Structure formats: C-alpha cells, structure tokens
Amino acid sequence: MARVENKVALVTGGASGIGLSSASLLAKEGAKVVIADFNLEGAQEAAKQINEQGGNALGIFLDASKESSIQEAVEYTVEQYGKINVLVNNVGGTNLRKDIDVVNLDLEEWDRLMDLNLKSVLLGSRFAIPHMIKDGGGAIINTTSMAGFAGDSVRTAYGASKAGVINLTKYIATQYGKQNIRCNAVAPGLILTPAAKNSLSPELLDTFMRYNQLPYHGEPDDIGNTVLFLASDESKFITGQTIKVEGGHYLSNPTIPDFKEQMNG
Ligand SMILES: NC(=O)c1ccc[n+]([C@@H]2O[C@H](COP(=O)([O-])OP(=O)(O)OC[C@H]3O[C@@H](n4cnc5c(N)ncnc54)[C@H](O)[C@@H]3O)[C@@H](O)[C@H]2O)c1
Numbered sequence: 180m181a182r183v184e185n186k187v188a189l190v191t192g193g194a195s196g197i198g199l200s201s202a203s204l205l206a207k208e209g210a211k212v213v214i215a216d217f218n219l220e221g222a223q224e225a226a227k228q229i230n231e232q233g234g235n236a237l238g239i240f241l242d243a244s245k246e247s248s249i250q251e252a253v254e255y256t257v258e259q260y261g262k263i264n265v266l267v268n269n270v271g272g273t274n275l276r277k278d279i280d281v282v283n284l285d286l287e288e289w290d291r292l293m294d295l296n297l298k299s300v301l302l303g304s305r306f307a308i309p310h311m312i313k314d315g316g317g318a319i320i321n322t323t324s325m326a327g328f329a330g331d332s333v334r335t336a337y338g339a340s341k342a343g344v345i346n347l348t349k350y351i352a353t354q355y356g357k358q359n360i361r362c363n364a365v366a367p368g369l370i371l372t373p374a375a376k377n378s379l380s381p382e383l384l385d386t387f388m389r390y391n392q393l394p395y396h397g398e399p400d401d402i403g404n405t406v407l408f409l410a411s412d413e414s415k416f417i418t419g420q421t422i423k424v425e426g427g428h429y430l431s432n433p434t435i436p437d438f439k440e441q442m443n444g
Contacts (some may be wrong), residue, residue, distance in 0.1 A: 181207075182209065182407065182411045182413065183205055183209050183407065183411050184266070185212075185261050187212075187260040187264050188202070188210045188213070189212075189265070189267070189307070190202040190214055190215065190267040190269060191215050191249075191268055191299070192269045192270035193212075193222060193225060194216035194238070195216075195218075195220045195372065196370070196375075196399055197266070197403065198214075198269040198322075200399035200406075201269060201407070202225060202236065203229060203234075204210030204400065205267075205405040205406070205407055211235045212235070212237075213224075213239060213252070213255065213256045213259065213260070214233070214236060215238075216238070217241060217253040219239070222238030224238070225238055225378060231249060234255070235262070237259060241270075242299075243270035243303075244294045244295045244299065246302050247326065249302045249303050249306060251263075252303075254306070257310050259333050262310060262317065263311060264311065264314065264316075265319075265350070266317070266318075266319045267322070268299060268304065268322065268344075269301040269321075270296075270299055271296040271340075272281075272295065273296075273336065273337035275333065275362065276290075278292060279333050279334075279335045280335060281335055283402075288336060289335075290442065292340050296343075296344065297344055297347065300344050300348075304351050308355055308360060310312040312360070315359060316358065318362075318409060320362070320363055321363070322367045323342075323344040323345050323421060324366055324367060324401070325366050325367065325368045326341050327340075328429070329429065339429040341399060348362050348364040348367075349362075349419045350415060356418055361409075361414070361415070361417065361418040362418060363418060363420050364420070364421040365409070365421070365422050367397060367401055367424050367425065368387075368429070369387050371398055371399075374385060392431070393426040394444075395426070397424065401431055402424055405422055
C-alpha cells in the first residue's frame with residue numbers, strides 16, 4: 180500500500196520548487212492532490228504531468244494573500260475529491276529590495292509578507308480544519324524557514340513572519356490534537372529550487388556550502404520527502420514540531436572555525 184493512499188491533499192504554491200516536489204511525491208504515494216498556485220498555467224501543467232504518470236491531480240488558481248481565494252481552494256478540494264486530509268501551507272516569499280532592516284524596511288511590504296507568509300497559514304487551516312474534523316482528522320504541514328529561528332541583517336519581515344509560522348503550528352496542534360488533527364512545520368535551509376539556482380551567484384552558493392556540515396546543497400525533494408512523511412500515518416505521534424531540513428548549516432558555533440588553532444591548544 181502506498182504511503183498516503185486514500186488521502187486528499189491541497190498544496191499551496193505547488194506549481195514550482197518545494198510545493199511542486201511535495202505535490203508530486205504525495206501523488207506518487209497515492210494521494211489525490213489539488214495544486215493551488217498564483218501561476219495557474221504552472222499548476223495545471225504540474226497536475227497534467229502527475230496525471231500522465233498515473234497519479235490524480237488538479238491545478239487551480241490561488242492568491243494566498245486573499246482570504247476568499249484560500250477559502251475557494253479548500254472548498255474546491257472538498258467538492259472535487261469529497262474531503263481534505265492533508266493541507267500543505269507552502270506559499271511564502273519575500274522581496275529583498277524592500278524587506279531590509281528594521282529602520283528602513285517598507286511597511287507595506289511588512290504587511291504584505293505577514294499576509295502572504297503567516298495569515299495564509301492561519302486561513303488555510305481555519306477553512307480546512309472543520310472538514311478534517313468531520314472526516315475524523317487530518318495533517319497540516321506548514322513551510323517555514325530557518326530564517327524563522329535566527330536574526331539577520333536583512334529580511335526582517337520574512338524572518339518574523341516565518342517565526343510566527345513556527346509558533347502558529349504549535350497553537351493549531353494544541354487546539355485540534357484531540358480531534359486527531361496533527362500540525363507540523365518544515366524549516367528549509369537553502370534549497371536549490373529552479374528559481375534559487377537562477378538567482379543566486381556562485382559566490383553565495385560557495386559560501387553556503389562552506390557552512391553546511393554536509394557536502395551538498397539541499398534540493399526540493401529533501402523538503403518534499405519530509406512533507407510526505409509528516410502527511411503520512413508514519414508520523415502519527417508527531418505534532419506541533421518544526422523539522423529543520425538544512426544540511427546542518429546552523430548546527431555549529433560560527434566563531435570556532437576561525438580560531439581552530441587556538442581552540443586545539
Ligand atoms: N527555496 C528555499 O531555499 C527556501 C528556504 C526556506 C524556506 N522556503 C520556503 O519554502 C516555500 C516555497 O518556496 P520555493 O523556494 O519553493 O519557492 P518558489 O518560488 O519556487 O515557488 C513558490 C510558488 O508559490 C507561488 N506563489 C507565489 N505567490 C503566491 C500567491 N500569492 N498565491 C499563490 N501562490 C503563490 C509561485 O507562483 C510559485 O509557484 C516558501 O514558503 C519559502 O518561504 C524556501
């Protein structure tokens with residue numbers, strides 16, 4: 180039996196990158212999947228590829244910064260497939276030109292990112308939970324970021340909103356656990372999605388690699404496989420957790436390597 184057989188999943192931002200990997204792996208392991216994305220063509224193309232490989236998927240439009248659009252995506256999933264067992268709140272992002280330091284960041288961008296990265300998780304969950312309860316339970320998986328754990332010189336709104344996702348995950352897990360709803364999050368480090376590959380300089384990638392404990396970069400399937408595990412009954416006693424999938428990047432004290440000789444006596 181496949182790992183998520185008989186489950187119905189809605190994946191937001193599923194047309195590319197981490198969302199696409201999550202949707203594809205869930206479908207491969209037997210789930211019926213609705214791929215909801217601002218990029219409608221991309222969502223439909225992703226669904227087509229899944230269907231051609233023997234899966235069962237639909238692609239629809241979603242604007243995750245709008246309450247009505249999120250509600251429509253959840254209702255569409257239930258109308259088409261009769262239920263929703265798995266919700267992957269994956270949409271998120273930032274704008275590096277506007278989301279800078281505290282004194283200078285653009286306040287409209289702050290509000291936009293709180294809606295896109297944090298409120299979208301609240302709303303997706305709020306609309307899906309009543310259906311999950313009716314069906315005897317479900318699994319919610321939120322994509323946060325390692326930026327939600329650390330402070331940084333830039334991306335203030337992104338980091339703050341992703342930290343919010345980590346704690347909102349615990350609130351959902353606490354409030355609906357008794358109704359058999361589990362809620363967990365995945366915190367990716369740098370993941371080489373096609374978009375990241377195209378936009379990041381070789382120097383930046385080298386620097387990231389230097390601080391990874393493992394000798395390679397993260398790929399979308401590293402997150403997709405974690406999402407699949409958290410969606411499946413294999414993780415049935417795990418709730419409220421954020422799993423860091425970041426190659427050990429944030430494991431060690433960054434000061435020590437610079438003073439290695441001194442530290443070795
Ligand atoms: N790639 C990384 O290194 C990385 C690291 C940490 C966290 N993350 C998080 O992972 C998640 C996915 O990121 P990714 O790198 O796969 O991004 P991506 O850009 O490859 O994919 C994001 C998808 O979301 C869609 N989208 C954007 N705005 C939307 C909206 N308003 N409504 C609906 N869909 C929308 C895009 O069309 C796209 O298909 C995000 O929450 C991101 O913050 C990514």
